[in-house]
Amino acid sequence: MSEPLTQTVIAMDLVPFRFGPGATAEVTDELRRLGARRVLLVADPALRRHGLVDRVEAAIRDAGAEVTMFDRVHIEPTDRSLREAIEFAQRIRPDAYVSLGGGSTIDTAKAMNLFTTYPADLFDYLNKPIGKGLPVPGPLAPHIALPTTAGTGSETTAVIALELSERRLKTGISHRYIRPTIAIVDPLNTVTCPPMVTAFAGLDVLCHAIESYTAKPYHVRPRPASAAERPAYIGSNPIADLWSAQAIRWGAKYLRRAFFAPLDLEARTFMAMASLTAGIGFGNAGVHIPHAMSYPIAGMVREFFPPDYDVDEPLIPHGLAVVVGAPAALRLTAVSWPERHAEVAAMLGIDTRGMPVRAAAEAVAEALLQLLRDLGLPSGLEELGFSEKDIPALVEGTLAQQRILVNSPRPVDERALTEIFRQAMRYW
Numbered sequence: 211m212s213e214p215l216t217q218t219v220i221a222m223d224l225v226p227f228r229f230g231p232g233a234t235a236e237v238t239d240e241l242r243r244l245g246a247r248r249v250l251l252v253a254d255p256a257l258r259r260h261g262l263v264d265r266v267e268a269a270i271r272d273a274g275a276e277v278t279m280f281d282r283v284h285i286e287p288t289d290r291s292l293r294e295a296i297e298f299a300q301r302i303r304p305d306a307y308v309s310l311g312g313g314s315t316i317d318t319a320k321a322m323n324l325f326t327t328y329p330a331d332l333f334d335y336l337n338k339p340i341g342k343g344l345p346v347p348g349p350l351a352p353h354i355a356l357p358t359t360a361g362t363g364s365e366t367t368a369v370i371a372l373e374l375s376e377r378r379l380k381t382g383i384s385h386r387y388i389r390p391t392i393a394i395v396d397p398l399n400t401v402t403c404p405p406m407v408t409a410f411a412g413l414d415v416l417c418h419a420i421e422s423y424t425a426k427p428y429h430v431r432p433r434p435a436s437a438a439e440r441p442a443y444i445g446s447n448p449i450a451d452l453w454s455a456q457a458i459r460w461g462a463k464y465l466r467r468a469f470f471a472p473l474d475l476e477a478r479t480f481m482a483m484a485s486l487t488a489g490i491g492f493g494n495a496g497v498h499i500p501h502a503m504s505y506p507i508a509g510m511v512r513e514f515f516p517p518d519y520d521v522d523e524p525l526i527p528h529g530l531a532v533v534v535g536a537p538a539a540l541r542l543t544a545v546s547w548p549e550r551h552a553e554v555a556a557m558l559g560i561d562t563r564g565m566p567v568r569a570a571a572e573a574v575a576e577a578l579l580q581l582l583r584d585l586g587l588p589s590g591l592e593e594l595g596f597s598e599k600d601i602p603a604l605v606e607g608t609l610a611q612q613r614i615l616v617n618s619p620r621p622v623d624e625r626a627l628t629e630i631f632r633q634a635m636r637y638w
Contacts, residue, residue, distance in 0.1 A: 217428045220447045221440055222494045223386050225355075225366045227393040227486060231479070234396045237266060237308065237354060241273035244352045244391070246306035248276050250299060252319040254311035255281040256520060257358060260402045266310050266356065278302050280322075283315045285521055286380075286508060286528060288373045289332055292318060296325040306352040309390070310399075312411065313362025313528065316355045317370045320388050323350045324370070335383045337613045340374070345438065346385040355390040358399045360468070360481035361411025361529055363418060363489020365393035368442045371528070373509050379607050380505035384442040389493075395486050397479040404518035405469055409585045410529030412465040412481055416581075417532045418488040419457035420574070421497040422450060424543055424550050425617040428495075443496025443617055446550075454491035458557040460484035462577075469585055498617040499539040499608075499630070504531035506607025513595040526594055533582065534591060537575035538633035544571035546620035579637055590636040601631045 228236050241249065249270050257263050263279070270277040280298050284291030299322035309319035324335065327350045333341040355365035370383040403411070428445035446454075461484045467477035508531040511524045519525060544551040551571035556562045558577045562570040588594055596604070605627045609615070615622060622630075 214433055217431050217433050217444060220428060220449055221437070221444060222449055223368070223389060224490060225389050225393050227366070227395060229395045229483065229486065231396060231398050231475070233394050234265060234356060234399060235269060236394055237269040237356070238272040240354055240392055240394070241270060241275055241306065244306055246273065246275045246352060248304045249278070249306050249308055250302055250304035250322070251277050251279045252283065252307060252309045252311070252315055252322065253279060253281050254283055254315050254358065257310060262310060262358065262399060266308065270308060275306070278304065283311060283318050285314050285519065285525060286373060287314055287318050287321070287371070288375045290375050292321045292372055293332065295322050298322070299326045300329070304351070306354070308354045308356065310356045310358060312357065312359035313364040313371070316357065316362070316364040316390070317372070319353060319355070320370045320390070321372070321383070323353050324383070324388060327351055335385070337382055337384055339612065340379070340381045340610060346387040349387055353390040354392050354394060356394045356396065356399065357485065359403055359407060359411040360400050360478070360485040361414040363415070363485050363493065365390055365395065366486060366489035367493040378509040379610065380509045381611070384613065386442060393486070395482055397475065397482040400478050400482055401473060401475070403472070405472065406516060406518035408472065409465070409469050409587065410516070410527040411485070412461060412468065412529070413533040413581070414529035415457060415481070415485050415488045416461040416465070416578070417500050417536050418492040418497060419454040419461065420536070420540070420554055421500060422446060422454040422488070422492040422495040423458065423554055424540070424547060424619055425495050425498050426619045441613065442493070443613070444494065445617060446495045450491045450495035453487045454495065455557055457484045457488035457491060458554060461488070462558045465581070466584060496617040497614055498619070499543065499615065499622060500532050500536040502608045502611035502614040503535035503539065503604070503630070504528060505611055506604045507531040507534065507591070507594070509607060510600065510603060511595070530587070533578065534588065534594065535630065535634045537578050537637060538630045540578070541572060541575045541633070542622070542626060542630060543618065543620050544574065583638070589638050591631070591634050592636050596635065598632065598635065601628055604631050
């Protein structure tokens with residue numbers, strides 16, 4: 211009997227997690243269990259004034275470990291910021307890492323761990339075709355991730371995202387060994403998130419889950435030559451769908467509440483849960499066109515300064531870079547898999563009873579646009595400083611993200627992406 215030509219195996223690596231108000235205190239027990247003695251705490255410096263850094267430092271010391279702190283985290287990491295962080299870690303040579311912050315902080319800690327454990331040139335591990343895409347040789351040092359935003363899901367994923375400064379292009383490193391050892395998700399750590407940080411992070415949650423649920427199914431993707439060559443993102447599948455679908459429901463129900471009422475602990479708790487479950491879903495199934503578009507959008511920023519972000523240079527936060535292209539991209543993919551998109555529409559709270567499947571599928575884009583309007587977000591790429599003259603470069607940057615585009619339920623080429631970016635220039 212001949213081997214199948216397409217994937218038949220669903221592979222899922224889950225990061226163990228502790229979830230709930232007050233879970234931060236469990237850092238002590240986990241470090242003791244891991245036998246850590248020399249810990250590098252990677253933290254967002256802004257968290258010091260909220261008392262979070264002091265609390266985590268105390269928890270580390272209670273475990274009987276020495277702690278060194280690195281707080282020069284760059285919002286949306288770059289090759290330059292990661293090299294600085296890696297050099298710091300290589301001097302300290304910790305036996306464990308604790309990361310406290312949003313996705314930028316957790317990804318920085320992942321990179322420090324990877325390149326300290328297995329030193330190499332940055333481009334050796336970068337995804338093809340931008341880098342060599344070499345596999346990570348083996349397990350990394352223990353890493354405990356404590357997210358303080360409800361968005362990236364980085365505490366569960368096998369990905370490091372970064373921008374190449376000179377090329378003004380975002381890319382990433384993907385491998386199963388990059389996942390943190392354990393995630394400690396404490397919703398209380400998110401209540402100090404400013405409104406727009408909450409909005410952009412929450413929209414990233416929804417896009418993660420929607421893209422994963424609508425990704426090309428795993429069983430129509432080519433079978434890898436070996437298990438070691440299986441990509442981190444395998445495509446939508448019945449197991450990942452469970453996580454993604456619930457994240458969509460929670461995000462649709464609670465994001466507005468968390469945005470408009472920051473101290474609504476129920477909303478904060480369910481958004482933190484949505485981020486975690488979306489991370490598990492997309493960390494296995496993968497994302498597609500909106501995330502591929504987000505890399506050149508973020509990398510080509512010229513003049514946009516986001517509200518509620520303490521930055522001294524233009525920045526398009528990741529969640530905004532993703533969601534600004536999502537409505538146009540999902541209009542395109544709705545045609546290829548209307549039944550699956552119609553299910554998403556119902557999860558978003560749209561009453562699809564009696565609607566033709568195609569109409570329900572196309573309602574996903576409209577639901578996202580209504581959410582953007584409700585949160586007072588930009589109306590499209592024009593408000594972020596782009597014009598139609600930028601479309602060729604945006605398309606080129608998107609086409610470079612083949613590890614993500616392969617997940618699209620509908621193949622996209624230069625012509626299709628050009629039309630998507632044209633629609634995304636202004637929605638209303």
